[in-house]
Structure formats: structure tokens, C-alpha cells
Amino acid sequence: MNQFVTLRDIVLLSLYALTSILSLIGNAFVFRISLRRHNHMWFQSTTNFPFTRSCIFLLNLAIADTLLGLTIPVEFVFCSKYFVQNITASSYVCAGNKSMQTLAYNVSTLTICLIAYDRYRLIENPLEKYYPKKPFPVILLTWIFSGLFAATCFVSTKVNIYFNSYEKLICSQILYPLRTKYFFNDTIYKIRSLCLILLFYIIPLLIITSLCLLTIRIISRRTVIGVREFQTFKQSRTRSISLLMITIIVFTLSHSPIHFIYLRDIFHSSSKVSLGRSIQITKCQDSTMYLLFYWLSISGCCYNSIIYSWFNRKYQNLVYKCCRVIVCCERCNACSN
Template identity: 25%
Template sequence: MEPINQSLSAEISTLVDSWTQSDYDLSTIGASTELPEGHSPLRTAWYHKVIFITMYSGIVIFAIVGNAIVCYIVIHNPRMRTVTNFFIATLAISDMLMATLCIPFTFVAAVLLNYWPFGTAMCPIVQFVQTVAVFLSTHTLVAISIDRYMAIIYPLRPKTTKKTALLAIVIIWSLSILIPLPTALKARTIKYVNHTSAPEYCIEKWEKKDIHLLFGITILTLQYFLPLVILIFTYGSIIVVMWVKKIPGEAESTRDHRMKESKKKIIKMMVTVVVIYAICWLPLHIINIAGDLNPGMYDLPHMNIVWALFHWLAMSNSMYNPIIYCWMNSKFRLGFRRVFSRMLCGIVKVRDESDNSRNFSRQETVVTSVHTTSVRRICFSGSRVKFTQEDIPLQSTKAKA
């Protein structure tokens, strides 16, 4: 009996050693064994799920509807087909990509279930499209800022044409697709435990950890920090020129003053878009960097809730831009009102704000560089009409609408 017991003990010892060395590889002891502790998906409380479902659903609905209306306004109205609005439409398309192909999948996998349930094929697609959408947003914001920078800092140079803007959009799309290609090649589903009931996770699988870290830093730099530096420089320079210094070559007239105020409104709108973008994405980038440097951070209590809140904040950026356009731009506001009026079958009447501004401009007093102006008067003498010309002080002259 002793040799048999010694043989059995040796087999058990070998089995335990192989289990330890294979990092809980349960295939050696049968598929019916339960998962080891720490390898099951993290469970989320039901009330947390209800709250997050409501929050993420709001993002998807507002982002898709709002950005679709923005694209419709730009495409449908010929007067809205400007260089800046072409870039704004591209920005809206990137936000719709995020809302349709990224947010629902990442929300379900990372927040609700804490594992990847959508199969092997969808993993690289979702990871790649999400990175492309973010690159589209940042590169388009940079393109808008550069266009505004050139137009305001160098007003005497030729303005960006629509053809040049469309070429820039093609370049933006090309770079946004090419740069994150390694993400599509390396993203895959894996199981941390070789077990039939083990959950799958969608991650980027790299052979060397150093290369993975270098690629992550490169993506983060090109996607967030470098564009943010460019945006701060361009809009900072514009703000100094528009609000502090006088624009080179600008004449002192009412028309130029109105044009300057119009430019200021556009700059304010785009600066608001950039600031909200930076605020929304910064917390998620910080927590992701900290997690790459110290993976054990994710094991802290309630860290999954903190990450989900930061992720929601980043994703919510896709729904804010249409609200900003409607709030800060009268033409987009009018476009939204017309769309909603058609959706409500004309129940809500829309008043054209541009007509009001035109009427107001007609009533303004004409300003010239002299104190008197030559005015023709019509004098009636019997059946004849006589035209007389005399100098009248400008202060007493009022233009009639």
C-alpha cells in the first residue's frame, strides 16, 4: 500500500504544481470546475445599472439626433455651406460614429457586464472605430482653429476655399484611419482562464509590454495633448488680436465693426467647443494613464464606478456640440427651429432672426469720416420737381428704413 500512496501523492503534487504554473489553467482538472476566485466578472448593482442605462441612453439619443440635424442644416441650406460649417459637419459625423458604433458596445461591455459579449469579430472593429472617431474630432477642431487663425491673424492673405477645405477633410479622414491601424490589428478577445464558462475580454494584445506602452503614449499624445497645445496657441493668438490688439488692415467703419463682432461670435463658439472637449476627455485620460502605470489601481473599492463616470463624461462630449451651435449661433438656431417646426407639422411658427438683423442694420445711422454729408432734397414747385443739393450736418441725418 505504501508504494501506491506514494504514487498517488506524487500525482496530486504534480497536478497542484501544474495548476499553479499555468496561472489557474483549469483544463487540466476538468471543465466542470468553477472559476477560481478573482476571475469572475465584476458584478454591478442593479440600481447602478439603471442609472447608467439612463445616462448613456441620453447621450446616444441627443448625439444622433442633434448632430444629424447639424448635418442637415449645412447640406440643405446653400448659405450654410461655408468652410467652417464643412468642418463642423465633419465634427458632427465623428460624433454620430461615436454614438452609434462605440458608446453602446463599450457601455454594455465595460459598465453593465464587465466582459465582452459581442464576439471575436466586433472587438477590433469597435476598438478601431472608437479611436478613429476621436481622431476625427481632434483633427477637425485643429483644422477649424488653423483656418480661423489664418483668416484673422493674416486677413490680407487669400481665404481658404471650399475646395481646399474638402481636401483638408479628406486628409483628416486619411490620417484618422491610418494612425490607429495597429489598434485594429492587435485588438482581440481573450480569456484569462482556460475554461469553457470563462468570460471573454476585448483588449489589445501586444507581444512586448514596452511597445504597447509606447504605442499608447503616442496615441494619447497625437489624440489629445498635441492637438490641445495647437488649439491653445491658435485661439490664444486669436483672442489677443481680436480683444486686445487691432487687426492689421482693418478699417474703421460700421460694416467692419459688424464683421468683427460676427468673427468674435464664431471664435467664442469654437473656443467653447474646445474647452468642453478638453474638460470631458481629461479625467478619462488621467485614469487610463494611472491604470497603465499601476494596474492594481483598478482593484480599489468602487473604482469601476469612478471609471464609468469618467467614461460617461468623455462620451457625453458627442452630444454637446449641437447644443453649443444652437445656443451661440443665430443661423444654426434658426435651422434647428425650422427642423422642429417641420417635425411638429408647422404647429410652432418660426421667425427669421436674420430678417430682424437686416431690418436693424437698415435703420442704423450711416457713419462717415466727415461731419457733414451732401444730401439731395426733393422740392415740389407746382407741377415740377426740383432737386437741390446742400450740406447737412450728419448728426441731424437719419436713414429711413
């Protein structure tokens, strides 16, 4: 049994690390290509700001996913058993990293809703792209709203504690960083979990599903005149519908399991809490289901921006060009050496 737990933890740690690496690489491509297109369009555009509304939303999604990818390896250090037991302010540091992870996760979720609405708006009225509204106030609101919710991690939050022993490398615990009689109970954690499920899962899922289905309905009913134009339009329509269906499926599969776990915790969590020198925690739990679903929920940071960008042919061509440039540079360096 101990060998199975150790093997499971090694696999999970590898998945977490791989998710972080792929997130940084994938979103780096998004940044590079977006800035490259920005520099190219800057000299061709007569406007002061050539970034489109959709591009800004994709960049915001990439920023949130990059931040989420960065918090994963940081969590290995600041939420390790040694750090938690030996550092005085360990509860605040670990909860702070968790709050950054929650902030990035929630911003990513809300940005997907904004992208779904933006695509629906452009499909319904294509002329609106020539009269773009400034997206920055909406983006700022998503960060502020997500930040306010993430701040509750300092009251109570569920985190993964790493490297507990040679047999058990990962377990999950509920932290209560604030040592007050008002917050030292299960009620705050349950309220927080319920708000998380409602505000960042159920409502976004309904919004994304509704907007994507409405967009698919509009696209499927459109047609064009001419054989050549129809073939091009048919390919574009198939690509757009595939993107929208993948958006719904991926969001549902990646977000649903962990929120069902949170819902279960609301009704079955225990109020038995042990006091430590610098941290208040519940008993260590090593549920394979929770650890796997937790990875599934944060894995979106490594493929969100790629999914939204990959169905754009211009983006594909720029990715191929970047890869060719990198390969050519490596070959030139090898030849010079």
C-alpha cells in the same frame, strides 16, 4: 455596496444611451441645415461648389460624431458578457467596434484642430475666404491617420464589458484579440496608450489652445468706425470670443480626465492575463472613476457640432424654422387623424 454598484451602472448606462440619442439628433440637425443651405445657395451661386471650407469641416465633425454616437448602442450588444463568452469571434467583433469608436473619436479631435486653424486663418486674413483651398486632402489624411491608429485596437484595447450580472452591469477589461506571443503582453498596450495621449490629446490641446488664444488676441484688438457699426461688431466679437473660450474649456474638461487614467495605467497596469476560449482579457475592473471619465470623453459627440454652429445666428434661425416645421407637421397629422 452591491446596490450602490447597480445604481451606478444604471445611471452610467442611461448616460451612455442619452449621449447616443442626443448625438444622432444634434448632428442630424447639422446635416439637414447644411444641406438645406447648400440647396439654397446652389441656385444663387455662380461657382460649381457652394460649400465653404468651414462648412465642410463642420460636416466632417458631424460625420465623426455621428459614427461615435452609433458605436455606443452597438457596444451594448457586441461587448456584452454573453456575446464575449459565447461567440467564437467575439474578441474581433468587440475590438472592431472599439476601433470604429476610436477612429471617430480621433477624427473628431483632429477636425476640431482644423476648425481652430480655419477660424484663425479667416480672422487673420478675411480675404482668404474668397480664395478657398480644397479641404478634402486634409480631411482624408485625418481619416487615414486615425484609421491606422484605430487598427491597433486588434492588438490590445480597453473596452467596457456590459451586463456581467444583476449586481454588476458594467466593467472595463483589456482585450488581446491576437493570440501571438509577440502581442500577448502589457508592453503593446502601454505603447498604444502613450501614443494616444501624445498624438490625440497633448498635441491637439496645445494646437487648439494656441490658435484660439491668437484668434482672441486679434479679435480683441480690432475696432470699427461708427456707433451703429461698433455695436454690431461688439456683439459679434463677444460671440466669437465666447465660442473660442468654450472650445478650449470643453475640450480640456472632456478629454483630460480619461487621458490621466490612461497615463496611470501605463505605470500601474498589470501583466496578469487570463486565457479564454475565444478571448484574452485581464481581470474585470469596475472603477467608477474610469467609467465616468470614459463617458465624459465620448460625450463630446453630442455637443461638438452644436457648439460650433450655435454661435452662428443663421444656424439658430434655421434650427427654429426646422423645429417649427416639425411641430406644424405633427399638428397637421393629428388634425387629419
